[in-house]
Amino acid sequence: MKKDNMPQVARFWNDIAEEFDTIYTGRKGGFARFLDQWLRKDIYQRFDWVMERCGDVRGLRICDIGCGSGRFVTEFVKRGAAHVTGVDVAPEMLRLSKELVEKDGTADRCDFALADVLNWKTTQTFDITIAIGFWDYIQDPPERLRLIRQKTNQTFLSAWPRFWTWRMPVRKVRLQYIRGCPVYFFRRSQIEKMLRDSGFEVVRCDTVGKLFCVEARPI
Numbered sequence: 001m002k003k004d005n006m007p008q009v010a011r012f013w014n015d016i017a018e019e020f021d022t023i024y025t026g027r028k029g030g031f032a033r034f035l036d037q038w039l040r041k042d043i044y045q046r047f048d049w050v051m052e053r054c055g056d057v058r059g060l061r062i063c064d065i066g067c068g069s070g071r072f073v074t075e076f077v078k079r080g081a082a083h084v085t086g087v088d089v090a091p092e093m094l095r096l097s098k099e100l101v102e103k104d105g106t107a108d109r110c111d112f113a114l115a116d117v118l119n120w121k122t123t124q125t126f127d128i129t130i131a132i133g134f135w136d137y138i139q140d141p142p143e144r145l146r147l148i149r150q151k152t153n154q155t156f157l158s159a160w161p162r163f164w165t166w167r168m169p170v171r172k173v174r175l176q177y178i179r180g181c182p183v184y185f186f187r188r189s190q191i192e193k194m195l196r197d198s199g200f201e202v203v204r205c206d207t208v209g210k211l212f213c214v215e216a217r218p219i
């Protein structure tokens with residue numbers, strides 16, 4: 001039986017929620033900002049990739065799985081989405097999300113659920129579903145992919161950390177062995193197979209820094 005790593009994952013993200021959000025806000029010292037721009041460039045690139053692939057979101061219903069501090073959620077609402085739902089296992093991340101949408105005046109068109117997709121009780125479906133910076137922490141994606149498929153009507157966008165980049169051993173040591181948060185990496189063929197087996201057709205798969213960014217649609 002596969003081990004359930006979610007308590008460790010939730011604890012880790014809860015503890016570093018504010019620190020994570022400074023990657024977006026830049027509220028840190030100049031050298032730390034420089035390091036983010038250099039070493040975490042794909043966090044900005046994947047954001048731009050998602051917005052570009054989503055195109056015109058006016059009137060659409062969107063779900064952000066592993067929404068973190070809500071940066072995608074508020075941006076979708078600003079771009080005219082009808083409603084955006086953010087789902088996350090870390091309460092502190094959801095607190096930051098709610099604070100952000102209040103500040104941005106986007107709160108009336110979004111809601112949040114404290115849950116893992118595996119135990120998220122909802123009958124809602126969405127035009128677009130995204131899961132960005134999420135699969136890194138999932139040992140066995142198929143079950144969650146099948147649940148996401150059931151909730152997705154048009155488009156599913158996901159970002160996956162690539163196997164065998166120089167970042168892989170660094171993250172394994174830093175996150176998993178030092179900080180106790182398990183982290184996983186994926187090959188392109190494996191991602192495409194898991195998506196197909198879950199009922200998606202892969203429309204495109206782009207290499208974005210140390211990630212694969214994948215656009216899929218339900219079959």
Ligand SMILES: C[S@@+](CC[C@H](N)C(=O)[O-])C[C@H]1O[C@@H](n2cnc3c(N)ncnc32)[C@H](O)[C@@H]1O
Binds near residue numbers: 071089116117
């Ligand atoms: C690297 S952050 C990414 C946040 C956001 N998607 C972004 O790119 O700005 C990963 C987030 O996924 C959440 N997460 C990890 N595993 C999860 C799961 N099984 N269900 C829901 N959220 C999860 C974490 O709590 C964390 O907030």
